[in-house]
Amino acid sequence: MTDTIFDIAVIGGGPAGLSAALTGRIRNKNIALFEHLDFSLKLQKAHLVDNYPGLPQVTGKGLMQQMSAHCLAHEPKQIKAKVVNIFPGEETFTIATPQDIYQARTVILATGVVATTLFQGEKELLGRGVSYCATCDGMFYKDKDVAVIAYGSEGEHEANYLGELCRNVYYLPQYNTSLGLMRSDVEVLKVRPRSIQGDSQVEKLVTDQGEIKVHGIFIIRQSDPVENLLPGLELDGEVIKVNRDMSTSIPGVFAAGDCTGKPWQIAKATGEGLVAVLSAIHYLDQLKSKVLGPAKNELD
Amino acid sequence: MTDTIFDIAVIGGGPAGLSAALTGRIRNKNIALFEHLDFSLKLQKAHLVDNYPGLPQVTGKGLMQQMSAHCLAHEPKQIKAKVVNIFPGEETFTIATPQDIYQARTVILATGVVATTLFQGEKELLGRGVSYCATCDGMFYKDKDVAVIAYGSEGEHEANYLGELCRNVYYLPQYNTSLGLMRSDVEVLKVRPRSIQGDSQVEKLVTDQGEIKVHGIFIIRQSDPVENLLPGLELDGEVIKVNRDMSTSIPGVFAAGDCTGKPWQIAKATGEGLVAVLSAIHYLDQLKSKVLGPAKNELD
Numbered sequence: 001m002t003d004t005i006f007d008i009a010v011i012g013g014g015p016a017g018l019s020a021a022l023t024g025r026i027r028n029k030n031i032a033l034f035e036h037l038d039f040s041l042k043l044q045k046a047h048l049v050d051n052y053p054g055l056p057q058v059t060g061k062g063l064m065q066q067m068s069a070h071c072l073a074h075e076p077k078q079i080k081a082k083v084v085n086i087f088p089g090e091e092t093f094t095i096a097t098p099q100d101i102y103q104a105r106t107v108i109l110a111t112g113v114v115a116t117t118l119f120q121g122e123k124e125l126l127g128r129g130v131s132y133c134a135t136c137d138g139m140f141y142k143d144k145d146v147a148v149i150a151y152g153s154e155g156e157h158e159a160n161y162l163g164e165l166c167r168n169v170y171y172l173p174q175y176n177t178s179l180g181l182m183r184s185d186v187e188v189l190k191v192r193p194r195s196i197q198g199d200s201q202v203e204k205l206v207t208d209q210g211e212i213k214v215h216g217i218f219i220i221r222q223s224d225p226v227e228n229l230l231p232g233l234e235l236d237g238e239v240i241k242v243n244r245d246m247s248t249s250i251p252g253v254f255a256a257g258d259c260t261g262k263p264w265q266i267a268k269a270t271g272e273g274l275v276a277v278l279s280a281i282h283y284l285d286q287l288k289s290k291v292l293g294p295a296k297n298e299l300d
Numbered sequence: 301m302t303d304t305i306f307d308i309a310v311i312g313g314g315p316a317g318l319s320a321a322l323t324g325r326i327r328n329k330n331i332a333l334f335e336h337l338d339f340s341l342k343l344q345k346a347h348l349v350d351n352y353p354g355l356p357q358v359t360g361k362g363l364m365q366q367m368s369a370h371c372l373a374h375e376p377k378q379i380k381a382k383v384v385n386i387f388p389g390e391e392t393f394t395i396a397t398p399q400d401i402y403q404a405r406t407v408i409l410a411t412g413v414v415a416t417t418l419f420q421g422e423k424e425l426l427g428r429g430v431s432y433c434a435t436c437d438g439m440f441y442k443d444k445d446v447a448v449i450a451y452g453s454e455g456e457h458e459a460n461y462l463g464e465l466c467r468n469v470y471y472l473p474q475y476n477t478s479l480g481l482m483r484s485d486v487e488v489l490k491v492r493p494r495s496i497q498g499d500s501q502v503e504k505l506v507t508d509q510g511e512i513k514v515h516g517i518f519i520i521r522q523s524d525p526v527e528n529l530l531p532g533l534e535l536d537g538e539v540i541k542v543n544r545d546m547s548t549s550i551p552g553v554f555a556a557g558d559c560t561g562k563p564w565q566i567a568k569a570t571g572e573g574l575v576a577v578l579s580a581i582h583y584l585d586q587l588k589s590k591v592l593g594p595a596k597n598e599l600d
Binding site: 015018019022023026050051052053054055056063066067069070071073242244261263265267268269270271272273274275278 | 315318319322323326350351352353354355356363366367369370371373542544561563565567568569570571572573574575578
């Protein structure tokens with residue numbers, strides 16, 4: 001944990017997050033930019049973009065390079081890690097990655113679309129056996145049995161760490177690349193998870209090849225469902241509910257880009273990122289005037 | 301009047317209008333782009349823009365050149381005229397410029413900020429002696445007395461035209477460039493208008509140097525207050541009230557950019573232009589399905 005309290009934590013480095021971080025830095029705010037997906041994997045794959053005004057016929061990759069270079073030249077603090085939890089506190093938000101925790105006065109969610117279908121039982125048992133972060137929650141499962149469902153090789157580190165703590169660790173890789181170095185006591189299972197079961201706590205993981213009795217299940221995806229990052233955040237269907245100023249149901253939390261709904265387009269994302277960061281700055285100004293109390297001439 | 305019915309009339313050629321027209325053309329819609337201010341005079345004057353993601357350190361003029369070239373390459377029908385009135389009809393909107401009228405199925409208002417302070421009495425007497433267009437309304441004042449208040453030399457054409465029809469025409473130029481060729485029976489007055497008076501109809505114009513008795517007052521500004529373009533349009537304070545999909549209180553009418561409120565920023569404008577045009581296209585699709593009736597298999 002560092003001592004810095006950031007003015008604004010921007011979660012996500014696609015067009016919305018880059019736009020927010022860019023204007024935030026130009027407005028001289030202390031910005032943390034959390035980015036672990038190489039600035040929008042989705043856009044990187046776009047063959048040709050022709051409707052971002054002013055930049056005709058660019059490749060997705062070229063556009064992301066221009067946008068990220070433009071933003072990073074203004075030096076936001078870049079943090080290459082996935083945010084796994086955001087806790088609202090009294091004056092700041094605490095933002096957890098698997099490696100570290102950070103503090104910020106406001107948060108802009110620019111996490112993109114999570115095209116994830118949750119496992120049956122996942123939402124109901126979140127925090128009661130289901131977790132997205134071994135570093136955060138591993139200690140709760142000391143000497144117990146856990147499964148790790150992983151959609152990328154970063155899951156291997158999580159499983160190895162859990163191997164030090166837990167009685168039995170089952171590792172279920174859901175990706176095709178070959179496994180790296182893993183502890184011998186981590187049991188690798190080439191099966192597909194189907195559902196998570198348990199009454200008040202996780203009891204078992206059902207797979208296409210039978211059940212595994214476990215106390216805890218760690219799910220390591222590229223992106224987690226955003227409502228699980230920040231419990232209590234109000235949704236509108238599957239997207240984050242926002243007002244015209246991009247504020248959400250939680251004071252101090254703003255959202256921008258694909259995570260607020262369609263159209264999933266670059267100009268919409270950059271526009272919303274801009275509006276979100278200016279709204280966050282307005283919120284910070286109000287916080288400051290609260291702390292400073294009434295203007296001096298009223299006290300005279 | 302032309303026979304073409306446009307799918308979408310975009311009113312205004314700043315960043316919001318250009319973004320709407322660009323994506324509309326890419327989506328193969330028949331677009332009329334009404335633009336008479338050289339693609340955002342305001343932005344042209346901006347010395348340096350550094351927060352439009354992907355294009356660092358551009359001049360306002362350079363950015364507008366890139367955006368307008370990008371859009372015009374996709375060939376919207378460019379109409380270099382000021383829209384003075386929009387009339388909702390049963391299936392189409394009628395859009396009037398001083399020279400001609402046009403038809404479109406949907407309208408996107410991207411008229412920017414109108415920093416106009418209205419004259420006292422102007423709003424109350426609009427349509428009852430106050431007009432923004434001599435070509436549209438001049439005939440109502442045949443053999444009567446009118447004043448023309450003009451903020452640019454285009455007012456001279458309006459006054460000359462009224463000189464052919466009316467008994468007395470008073471011309472009040474509110475600009476510094478010298479006057480062009482004007483009819484000798486148009487009386488030029490170097491005075492400042494103060495207010496418009498009358499009970500149910502315009503009776504007189506009050507100036508800093510006395511009153512002028514008139515039946516009609518034509519006010520020729522660079523931009524008219526948008527609520528006067530399209531009567532009944534719901535406002536939120538001084539800006540057009542919009543929903544998240546940029547729809548307004550009038551079905552088929554969308555709005556984008558500075559005319560929907562702050563922040564007055566380019567990325568916000570281009571993002572809203574994009575959202576507005578996609579919403580207009582969605583509206584057109586629904587119109588079409590209404591006309592075609594229920595899907596064929598329901599009739600079988």
